Amino acid sequence: MLSFSKSLTMALPAILLIACGSTGLGLRAAQVNLAKTQASQELEIYANARTVVDMAVEELLRDFPKECRDLDFDDDQAELPQLLRKTGESVAALIRDIPNTTSKEQVRRERLRNNGSVDSASDQNYNYLVLPGKTGLWEETRTDSKGRPLLAESISGSFFLTSGFAGLAILFHPEYQEASRFRLLGRQHAESNPYVIAFAQKPEDGRPTGIFETPLMLMPAHIMHQGLAWVDPRTHQILRMRIDLLAPRKDVLLARQTTEIWFQEVRFQDSPHPFWLPREVLVTVEWNSQTYRNRHRYSEYLVFSVESRDKLEQPKIKK
Numbered sequence: 001m002l003s004f005s006k007s008l009t010m011a012l013p014a015i016l017l018i019a020c021g022s023t024g025l026g027l028r029a030a031q032v033n034l035a036k037t038q039a040s041q042e043l044e045i046y047a048n049a050r051t052v053v054d055m056a057v058e059e060l061l062r063d064f065p066k067e068c069r070d071l072d073f074d075d076d077q078a079e080l081p082q083l084l085r086k087t088g089e090s091v092a093a094l095i096r097d098i099p100n101t102t103s104k105e106q107v108r109r110e111r112l113r114n115n116g117s118v119d120s121a122s123d124q125n126y127n128y129l130v131l132p133g134k135t136g137l138w139e140e141t142r143t144d145s146k147g148r149p150l151l152a153e154s155i156s157g158s159f160f161l162t163s164g165f166a167g168l169a170i171l172f173h174p175e176y177q178e179a180s181r182f183r184l185l186g187r188q189h190a191e192s193n194p195y196v197i198a199f200a201q202k203p204e205d206g207r208p209t210g211i212f213e214t215p216l217m218l219m220p221a222h223i224m225h226q227g228l229a230w231v232d233p234r235t236h237q238i239l240r241m242r243i244d245l246l247a248p249r250k251d252v253l254l255a256r257q258t259t260e261i262w263f264q265e266v267r268f269q270d271s272p273h274p275f276w277l278p279r280e281v282l283v284t285v286e287w288n289s290q291t292y293r294n295r296h297r298y299s300e301y302l303v304f305s306v307e308s309r310d311k312l313e314q315p316k317i318k319k
Contacts, residue, residue, distance in 0.1 A: 041251075042222055043203050049247040051200035051226045053183045060185070067228055067242060070189035071196055080184040083195060086236040087229075088174035090276075095138075095173065098166075098275055099268065101130040103301045105142070109159035112291040122159055126150070128298060130166050130277075140164045162283045162294045165261050169238045169276075171199060171209070172229065179205045185228075192232050194239055200226035201246055212254055221252045237276045239263055256286035266301045277301060 052060070057073050105128035110121045127147065131139040140163055142150045171180055183198045201209065201224040210223030224246040230239045243259045264279035281296040 043206070045249065045251070046201075046203035046224050046246050049200075049203070049226075051181075051246065052198040052228060052244075053181050053200045053226070055198075064228070064242075067196075068185075072186045072189070074184070074186040077184055079195075080182060080197075083184065083197070083231065083236070084172070084177060084182060085174070087172050087197075087231050087238065088177060090236050091169045091172045091238070092174055093273070094169070094275060095132075095167070097271070097273065098130065098132050098138075099271070099303045100132070100305060101166075101275075101277070101301055102304045103128050103277075103298045106297040106299075107161070108295045109161065110293045110295075111159060112293055116291075128163075129304075138167050140166060160283075160285060160292045160294060162259075162281075162296070165259070165278045165281045165296070168241055168243065168259070168261055169229075171201075171225075172238065179207050187233070188230065190230075192234070192239070194230040194232055197229045197231060198227075199229065203246070210257075212249065212252055217252065221249055221254070223249070223254075223257070237263070237265075239276075253288045254286070256284065258284045264298075268301075268303050270303065 052064070055063070060068050060073075105126045107124050107126065108121060109124075111119045113119045126142040126144070129139075129141050129143065131141070133139060142163065144150060170176055180199045180201050185196045185198055187193050188196055201207070203224060208222035208224050210225065212221040212223055225243050226246050227241060227243040229241045231237070232239055240263065241259075241261045243261075245254070245257050248255050260282040261278055262280045263276040265274045266277045267274045278296070278298050280298070281294075283294045283296075285292045
């Protein structure tokens, strides 16, 4: 969830977990209806989008120079089905097995000038909680140092506050892959020589993964996404993702929304399997001719228990 302290609220890919259609991941009926009844004009905006899946190599190098650096492009898609299957299994295991988790979160929020320099900034430290539900939905929230939930009105200053990154890989879940198109771009010269997979949601599928709204809007705008994912060839874990708008939403003044996320391996004492959770996230939003940038850093992941989901108290860390 992304909130703006003056007048704006926006949901980023943070809400991927509530946009999974009738796939058995716990989507409420009202949310299914909302996704399926997207306004026709919104679908038209996305229908003609030029996506990363369709781009020629020259276009990829031009538009994603950092991401495509040292990438050995390969048009052969023979490995893609098995790669998607194994990556999907890793994502499904994460969603199925993740325990109640807390971490330390450092957030730097910035408003940028037109030349890219920082106009103003704000730094905060939080406890960041991931609370998996019985239906497969996740709740991601923040508390202060005493375990008290943060309210929107308690966040001061003219900045966005972004969240909800632990579940971004949901696009690769086996029950959600049908909602996107995929393309194996090749492998990158890096430590693990990862596969690089391009993805783009299908407008005709009608399942948005984000919602954008302001108090002046009669209806929220449903956001669809495209991007790149880096997959470890040995473990088939997603190491990194970049997620962009499927198309700019000029109708709501949203020109850009880019979320870059780097995952890290996290091991808990009571679990034999590692979990891949966010290490660092960079979010850039261009809205109403203004650019905002948030950087999140996560550390000290721990499993915890809470007495009540309705009234969070200081997490009780499991020894």
